[in-house]
Amino acid sequence: MTTAAPTSDATDEPALLAAVDVSKHFTVRDQLGRKATVRAVEHASVALHRGRVVALVGESGSGKTTLARMLAQFHPVSSGEIRLAGHRAPPAGRGYFRQVQLIFQDPFSSLNTLHKVRHILGRVLRVHGHAHTRAEVEEQVLSLLNRVNLTPAEEFIDKRPREMSGGQLQRVAIARALAVRPTVLLGDEPISMLDVSIRLDVLNLLARLCDEEGLALLYITHDIASARYLCDEVQVMYAGQTVEGGPKEAVIQSPKHPYTRLLIDSSPDPDRTGRGLRDQDDAEDLGEPPNLTAPPDGCRFHPRCPFAMDDCRRAFPDRTTFADGQWAHCWLHQHGRSAELDRTTSKELP
């Protein structure tokens, strides 16, 4: 089993930021003080390359935010390694955060409501030594605001967060991340708290930053449609395990894991004809994500999987790699039953 995620057109240069076989176990106590371990992420790998967008898709509780927080070094890894430009990442601190920045989900709480945009962005510039004098700060803050399409910038520089809309706030948050001049951006569901009408603008902004400025972006979402719109590569997580990954069209057009299949079928898509509400009922019938303090053995998807067999309960399958760099962890492929996944439409799922 390879550890680094292979991609269809991965270059030889090492990933700007990579998680290699990382796991995260949290210890929690219940009211009686009994210890329990939450296995939030198990043996996940992800690699972020210059100018490319990787989407991390999964339902809530699948461990995608935990993975992002490990990449941001908010949580230390329980096992595995975070690698920055091919080397073991330095400990969390200014040096690391100069490279890696995280955009939070909720722009209403990720900005200090008491300060003006000038202070919020200006402090970052000063802390990182990009600007020293008042004039330099003002000039660079204005250019940052222009970069995130907050125009006229002169009008926004002296606003406070409460005077702005969610979309504008998220742009300020993105500008704050950019002010550090990072090489990697981690977006933790950056559009899920925003009004639907402005989500596309923010997505386009992120896409432009990656294309034009060569940033690497990890885009975390539960919305496969936005992932399809923005990203180059998709990784699907289920209950802390990465189950499938690869170039987005391959993953979305021909999912190689039953869970990806379920996820795609349950997202509304006007292009897919002939499948109506019925599918969604099926999807709901398949049950709930497992409790991560006592996850199912083997492949954690097996209690919900229509193809489950004995091996699934025994062990998590190794990675199977397909032609265009797509890969999946599923026993179907190990047993030569890949065809079943393609043949059955979701209507025939048991």
Next chain:
Amino acid sequence: MSQFLTNGKVRIGLAVFGAFLLIALIGSWLVSSVLGTDPHRIDYDALGAAPGGEHLLGTTTSGQDVLAQLITGCRGSVAVGLLSGVLAVGVAALVGVTGGFIGGRTDQMLTAVTNIFATLPSFPLMLIVAGYMANVGPVAIALLIGLFEWPVCARYLRAQTLSLRGRDFVQALRMVGESRWRMVLVEIMPHLTGILSSLFLRAVVTGVFTEAGLRFLGIGGGDSVTWGTMIAFAQQQEGVVRGMWWWFAPPGLFIALLGTATALVNFGLDEIGNPVLRHSSRAAVRRATAHMAARRDRTNTVEVAS
């Protein structure tokens, strides 16, 4: 801030508070120049005189002018209150905010110290310590009061800091590499100003009350004059028994007034923080009633006409 100053309760409270501060500041000048006396001077012609004539608020049994004492006492009481308030809130901010922000071992230790101090029976202890020190001045009394007053404030501040620390914006500031000190002083402290000012006002009043209480029980000596000493002397020198109300009632009333003023400011702060508590302004109610009455009249006329 503008909301703060337009709130009626806050305005009244601050006005009273400000008036007392002013008296405390210019009190000695007022007594010597305007009244032309001093709080210790004895007028042998008017021992225990009732209010009126030369002594606006009467005199004590030993012939001292009550108004002069009341004005001078304001400085003593307010100074003790302010000093103890500054001390209490200062220590509380240091302990509470540090513990809440840093967390871990430091927090556990600071919380333990806070709890020990909070559970001490403060008034009896203060009595014992002050009694032991004998003849202590107002500064020592203020320090003593502050020392026993901070734990409760510290717990408020720690809880609030804990909640702030968990917010995304603090995480985000960590990500951009902001230093700890600036994070506390520039980013978190401004969120605590409301609670700090309300705690401070309360601490000041508690200080004034406690000082009066200690004085009444005969703790502390010297010739400093405070509202507390006035009441204490009135009781010791049979002013209370002989019904010399002008001697003990004014200082008592002033202490109560100071307490009311702080309570008003704090109610106002509550209303700003929690709009559910807000009452409609009288002017708005009057306008709305007039408007509704006018409409009723109009409909009535229409009905009659048809």
